Amino acid sequence: MASRALILIEGGAWGCCLFYVQAAKRLGLHPINLSANPAHHDFRAAGCEAIxxxxxxxxxxxxxxxRLRATHDIAGIICAEERVYATVGKLCRYFDLPGPNPVSIERCRDKFTQRQLLAEADIPIPAYRLAANARDVESSAAAIGLPVILKPAVGSGSVGVRLCRNxxxxxxHTAYLLGGKHEWxxxxxILVEEFVQGPHYLASMMGNELIGFGTxxxxxxxxxxxxxxxxxxxxxxxxxxxxxxxxLSCLRALGLGWGPTNIxxxxxxxxxVVIEVNPRLAAAPEPQLLQLAYGVHLITEHIKLVIGDEWNLRKTHSNTAxxxxxxxxxxxxxxxxxxxxLAAAVSGVAEVKFHVEPETPIVRKGDFQDRxxxxxxxxxxxxxxxxxxQRAVDLINWSITPFPPPGEQNNLD
Structure with missing residues (x-):
């Protein structure tokens, strides 16, 4: 009898690969990952076949x-990585499987189009303009008023996003984005936006249901x-x-309402004021926080949705995570x-995770990759x-030896 397989595309949101694999196995599924770079996600360590x-x-x-359908019963195809999420929606439609609407995902991923749709629905958003060259960026910043935020029209993880005060x-930053260093x-x-100030909040949603708000x-x-x-x-x-x-108005305006969304x-x-709508599961550690705070295992429920099983977001407890x-x-x-x-041994600590090992070169970019x-x-x-x-974080230490200045590096070579 063919095994019931869950096809993962690129492992899910950043840092969530292992959680998807574990949840799939708990549901009796055989996880198989399709990735352009399987080593990037370390699927072998997660106990997942990778292609x-x-x-x-x-x-x-x-x-x-x-090809996989010849030997497996494909129960569902899943992904939470924004870069390929619309493609996964198209793949699900081709195989007549539950999945996100690729048209809605593509419109939402384009931050300019997203802004237009939200504005048409009278949803409060920052003032914004779209620019394709340095002159447009400067005139847009002048029209909106400094300070402004410059960001790529398509992207995630705060890559290429910067506050410009003068x-x-x-x-x-315009020269950086357009000068060949940024990977588009x-x-x-470039989207030029008003810098809206005030406490920052996150809305975690599944389908049309609100799970909760975080800070x-x-x-x-x-x-x-x-x-x-x-x-x-x-x-x-x-x-x-x-x-x-x-x-909820954002979901209606953008044609979302299937699967996870974080706002x-x-x-x-x-x-x-809505800063951004992300039509996907949030990256780690947000899924872990939802489980600890509410008892909702969002990754498991996402998989259930994808394979056509009944899912629910019933909260089983109330903690602060x-x-x-x-x-x-x-x-x-x-x-x-x-x-x-030492940090993990502190009572109340649920997880301690390091992404780096000794001898790793550290080059800060000002985005999620710095963590x-x-x-x-x-x-x-x-x-x-x-x-x-705070007690746990105080127990963690690291040391970084600065890179030698360029001249000294050449002498060492």
Whole structure:
């Protein structure tokens, strides 16, 4: 009898590969990953079969899935990585399997199109303009008013996103984005946005159901990298109602409502403002926080949806869960990183994860790739969770030897 297989495309959201594999196995499925670079996700360590495929090529994916169907019963095809999510939607439609609407995903991934659709639905968003060259960027920044945020029109993980406080910074970041150093996922187009200030919140949703709101704290500007995530957010009844209404309006405006969605918002003097709608599961550690805070295993429920099983988001408990990301303070070579076992032994710590090993070159980019690890803690109260998290983080140490200056490096060579 053919095994019931779940086809993973590129392993899921960043850092979630292992969780997808584990959840699939708990559901009695045989996970098989199709990836352009299987070594990147370390599927062997996760106990998952991996096959190299050009995942940007729909025909190549159809061919490989057709080959697998000869020996497996393909129960579903799943992905949470935004770059290939629309392609996965097309793949699901080809094989008549449940999946996201690829048209909605593509429109949402284009941040300019997303802005237009949200604006047409009278959903509060930052002022914005689209620019294709340096002159357009400068005139757009002048029209909106400094400071502004420059970001690629298509992208994720805060890659290429920067706060520009004056026109010199606008010019420098524009030159970086258009000068060949940034890897574009589409035609080079820059979104110039108003810098909306106020506390940052996250809405986690599945289908048309709201799971909960979390708070997000950034590191120092000019970058936008999450330092700490906490679920649930401490909201007033008014804030909760406003955020919930706006979040559901976003789904309707963008034609979403199938599978996971995460929405970034700020609470401002004029109420909620939608910063971005991401039509996919959020990357780790957000899924772990949802499970610890509410008892909702979102990855498992996502898989159930994909294979056509009944899913539910019933909350089984109420805790406060928080994650602290670990970031290096300089570029160089990592000498050591330790304290993992000591931190993990602190009562209330749920997970300690390092992404790097000694001798790893550290080059900060100002996006999600800078994170070298994280710590997750949970307890019945916010104050207790924050105290647990701080005790654990204080037990972690690392050392980085700065790279030698270019001249000295040449002498060493």
């Amino acid at each position: 190299r495929v050009d995942t940007s090529n729909l025909d190549a994916l159809i061919g490989e899935c057709s 026109f010199d910074e606008v010019a420098r 996922q589409s035609l080079p187009r 997000a704290e950034y590191g120092p500007p000019p970058h936008f990298v999450f330092r700490q995530l906490t679920f649930p957010a401490q909201l007033t009844d008014e804030q909760h109602e406003c955020f919930a209404n706006v979040s 970034e918002l700020r609470w401002t003097g004029r109420g909620p 928080a994650a602290q990301s670990l970031f290096p303070d300089l570029d160089g070579t990592l000498d050591y990183i330790d304290g993992e076992h 070298i690890g994280y710590v997750i803690a949970a307890s019945p109260s916010l104050a207790e969770t924050e105290a647990i998290l």
